[in-house]
Amino acid sequence: MSNQQLDQLREELDQINLEILKLINKRGELVKETAYAKENHGADKKYDPVRERDMLERIKKNNNGPFQDATIIHLFKEIFKAGLELQEKDHSKELLV
């Protein structure tokens, strides 16, 4: 394995980081849209533990590694938490208008 090959792997890692970044932000936009949809629909509850459990189940079922289920679940719970915070921040901005 040459230095060049190592550089190549690092470049691939940088690339995949940016792809993950793009998807996480795209997910953030979807979470915001969903929150608006729920509000307009008369449902003001942002955190839905049943829906979260369903999402995690689907994720676990599709996990082919190398990360173990527990690690993947931990990462997604952090992603979900960030989404909830985004909704709260968004809501508090509205209240200031």
Place this chain on the structure above:
Amino acid sequence: MSNQQLDQLREELDQINLEILKLINKRGELVKETAYAKENHGADKKYDPVRERDMLERIKKNNNGPFQDATIIHLFKEIFKAGLELQEKDHSKELLV
């Protein structure tokens, strides 16, 4: 916003979850390859703070929201940590062989 539209948004969220899952696992494979490459190259150090800082800088520079930089950095640090644990686990498996 109808129930149907809400269901559509949820489907999109499920889809994007699976895309993120796929990329996180693909990243895990790349991290393992990089670790082997470094070992073969005589570098046994897995954790490289300079490289981590560089990756985070690149990620921050490409962050267009809606998530704030601090949130994105937090999520990626968790993803990096999972990658390091994967290497350690991989290494301890080797020692058992």
